[in-house]
């Protein structure tokens with residue numbers, strides 16, 4: 034089902050006390066969010082807090098916990114890794130896969146990302162699969178080609194049934210953590226392109242039903258305008274998701 038999704042990605046931020054403050058703040062504001070089956074909030078905390086987040090959110094429908102990553106391996110002797118099975122056992126529902134920081138700093142390849150998507154889906158986690166180009170790629174007018182390739186090399190390799198349980202996030206790298214946001218027109222253009230690609234690869238119905246999120250310096254001031262775009266179904270929010278008031282404003286901006 035095509036849902037409106039506001040997802041917060043805390044990245045490697047927040048001490049335990051700060052995590053508690055954010056969670057309590059979101060819960061305090063929950064009744065203003067207007068959440069439903071069709072509009073949900075996803076919070077991707079660092080691993081040590083995901084069980085805490087999931088437990089705290091359990092009484093608040095449509096406010097759910099997510100992981101920022103999962104292992105490509107099922108289980109076993111992989112020190113430091115966290116499997117999709119472990120994440121799912123903590124009542125977590127979503128997992129971000131292919132964030133540009135994972136691709137860039139941890140050299141995650143398309144092959145690994147596909148394995149992670151498969152692991153997530155084998156354990157009923159919904160992948161939020163990230164794509165997005167560098168500024169250089171956009172300046173060379175190769176951004177559509179680049180994003181198409183990222184889709185084709187990983188998430189488009191799942192089957193027709195599994196693609197229905199995926200979310201795609203368009204996150205231009207030049208907009209992540211930079212304070213520079215894609216204009217609504219730039220974001221809408223790419224989101225429409227991604228939806229067209231889903232339709233061409235799978236079918237029109239699946240494309241129509243897919244949630245496609247925008248990420249890249251979304252904040253309390255720019256969210257409402259981005260959310261007016263026909264193909265933008267929500268946001269993946271980094272920095273602003275650490276500030277309860279800003280994140281709450283972003284959530285409320287999604288009508």
Ligand code: PEP
Pocket residue numbers: 042044204208209210211212248249250251269270271272273
């Ligand atoms: C992100 O972490 O996915 C992100 C979009 O970060 P920011 O909102 O800080 O640009």
